[in-house]
Amino acid sequence: MTLATGATVGRYQIVSQLGAGGMATVYKAFQPALDRYVALKVLRQGIMDDPDQRERFEREAKAIARLRHPNIVQVFDFDTVEGYSFLVIELIDGGTLKMKLTELSRAGQKLPHRDAARIIAEVGEALDVAHQQGIVHRDVKPSNVLMSRAGRAIMADFGIARILAATQQTQTGVGVGTPEYMSPEQGQGQTIDHRSDIYSLGVMAYELLTGRVPFHADTPLAVVLAHVRDPLPLPSTIDPTIGQDVERVLMKATAKTPAERYASAGEFTHALRTAIEAPPGAATPTTPAPAAPATPSVVPAAGAAPAAPTPARAAATARPSAGLEKRARTILQWQMDLLLQVVGLVFLALELLLIARIVVTAAPVELGAPLLAFVRAFTDPLVVPFQGLAQSILTDPAVTRLLDLAAVISLVVVFVVSRVIDAVGRRIVQRYVTAPPSTRW
Secondary structure (H helix, E strand, C coil): CCCCCCCEECCEEEEEEEEECCCEEEEEEEECCCCEEEEEEEECCCCCCCHHHHHHHHHHHHHHHCCCCCCECCEEEEEEECCEEEEEECCCCCCEHHHHHHHHHHCCCCCCHHHHHHHHHHHHHHHHHHHHCCCCCCCCCHHHEEECCCCCEEECCHHHHHHHCCCCCCCCCCCCCCHHHCCHHHHCCCCCCHHHHHHHHHHHHHHHHHCCCCCCCCCHHHHHHHHHHCCCCCHHHHCCCCCHHHHHHHHHHCCCCHHHCCCCHHHHHHHHHHHHHCCCCCCCCCCCCCCCCCCCCCCCCCCCCCCCCCHHHHHHHHHHHHHHHHHHHHHHHHHHHHHHHHHHHHHHHHHHHHHHHHHHHCCCHHHHHHHHHHHHHHHHHHHCCCCHHHHCCCCCHHHHHHHHHHHHHHHHHHHHHHHHHHHHHHHHHHHHHHCCHHHHC
């Protein structure tokens, strides 16, 4: 139910509606007692009907209200009045980061990389403060990042994500969170910690730098499954201006396994900002740049060790090797994919032969005998690997029935083994070929 302009909710008078979502509607409101404008986030009616849920709402709202940081929207009050449960928060009148990205997209533009790094760093600071107090946001995304008129990023909606976590359901049907930014463990309904927020922040950084989220699909569930099982497309394939160092940072932050990600949001944002702000040709953030020689114009004496390479020379040497490594990884991935396809075709042929044998066995004798003899000639070596050729010439009906039973068992075994090989092969490609070196070992 939408609140009309001029309506009064508790001590607050509605001025206008600012936005609406599946779980809440946000209004600009006036608080006469303090002569100030605030934002009223009114939860959808019915969410707080359960007394246990209402108690959780109050407990979580108190925890969120204790958060104090320039990059966290301040919670002033919370209440339930006449069936409306709401949070009273600081009014930030610069819109959301999502709105800014939409405007840029319509103009065919993207955020400059340095601005993206600054915004991600500010959101990372806010998350670190919350994580230190045991609060996980659960729904890090651009629409939950408010922008001040000065351009400062302010993280919002800690309270909504925590409160709704008890219901374990949103309109998407896949749990609390937004599929496009949801970590693999969150998508699978597992217990999550602060590293889930780091994954979501990494996806948001990916979007700010490339202009798009990693995965699109027809349904929210399909997007969640992509986060769970598919490697993220390399950012440099979308925007070639993204350097290898930046790409490596993004891939580490969005690793499928939480233990392989950065330990904190601050660690991730520091690495990202360092990689983006490093001058062209500089060493990677994790490797100190080589020192330039003190007297480069002096010729070394005979027998003396050669002078250390300059940073420019080291970079010139590193760039080709990085390109060669990337091409080698691409070739290796292609070769492994081809190998998996060949193995899959072989197993598929075996499955079809075994199915044919089982089907023909059930056919009338006058129709199935010639075809069955032909199929048995190919499948008996598979059914009885060491004695198949000898057994294929036996005419004893009892032996034949045993072999036909073995064909059924072999079909199940071949099917299971082929799926295991495919799954293991895909995992190897994802972990040791597709992923950058820093996340493979």
